[in-house]
Amino acid sequence: MTPYTAPALNISAFNCPHCNAFANQSWYNSQIGNGVMIEGFRIAICGHCRRSSYWFQTAMIYPNKTTAPLPNKDLPDSIKADFEEARQISSLSPKGAAALLRLAIQKLCVHLGEPGKDLNKDIGSLVQKGLPVGVQKALDIVRVIGNESVHPGQIDISDDPAITAKLFELVNIIASKMITEPNEINKLFDGLPEGKKAAIQKRDGQ
Numbered sequence: 001m002t003p004y005t006a007p008a009l010n011i012s013a014f015n016c017p018h019c020n021a022f023a024n025q026s027w028y029n030s031q032i033g034n035g036v037m038i039e040g041f042r043i044a045i046c047g048h049c050r051r052s053s054y055w056f057q058t059a060m061i062y063p064n065k066t067t068a069p070l071p072n073k074d075l076p077d078s079i080k081a082d083f084e085e086a087r088q089i090s091s092l093s094p095k096g097a098a099a100l101l102r103l104a105i106q107k108l109c110v111h112l113g114e115p116g117k118d119l120n121k122d123i124g125s126l127v128q129k130g131l132p133v134g135v136q137k138a139l140d141i142v143r144v145i146g147n148e149s150v151h152p153g154q155i156d157i158s159d160d161p162a163i164t165a166k167l168f169e170l171v172n173i174i175a176s177k178m179i180t181e182p183n184e185i186n187k188l189f190d191g192l193p194e195g196k197k198a199a200i201q202k203r204d205g206q
């Protein structure tokens with residue numbers, strides 16, 4: 001998958017919210033009428049489609065499109081749907097998006113063979129199966145797991161847009177580590193000569 005660079009203030013290139021191309025962006029200070037500047041207001045023009053995005057302070061205010069990444073292509077469809085819905089609402093409701101992403105992580109745990117009742121335990125079990133412990137720590141920091149969020153009905157979901165942005169990445173990292181990478185390794189194994197594979201499987205008692 002082509003890496004996606006989310007639009008952000010003053011960076012030289014990003015995936016354009018109009019044409020989706022990864023393109024250089026030219027930044028300008030805004031002017032109204034006779035050269036009056038609006039403090040904190042900037043305009044970026046896409047080098048590919050020449051259309052503008054409008055920025056106030058650090059937020060893109062036009063077009064009103066998500067800056068969230070696309071879902072990992074190997075995610076099951078129902079989780080992709082939650083992810084997509086979270087992308088659609090993330091700029092208007094970071095808290096709503098975070099709640100959907102938490103649900104997506106729960107579903108992903110079930111998809112990966114976990115019971116799906118206790119997210120703390122599920123993520124702990126996935127760490128035993130190869131999920132990097134850094135992902136567990138990150139989920140703890142953003143309070144998707146951990147003591148502060150485990151009681152049903154008392155989930156403390158942050159409405160901090162920066163935390164919601166991290167959650168999108170965390171869902172994709174879990175999918176990449178637990179689905180995409182094992183699939184790629186299996187494909188590599190399947191492409192090896194049959195005789196060699198049989199010898200290895202015999203050695204491993206399979």
Ligand SMILES: [Zn+2]
Nearest residue numbers: 016019046049
């Ligand atoms: Zn463009």
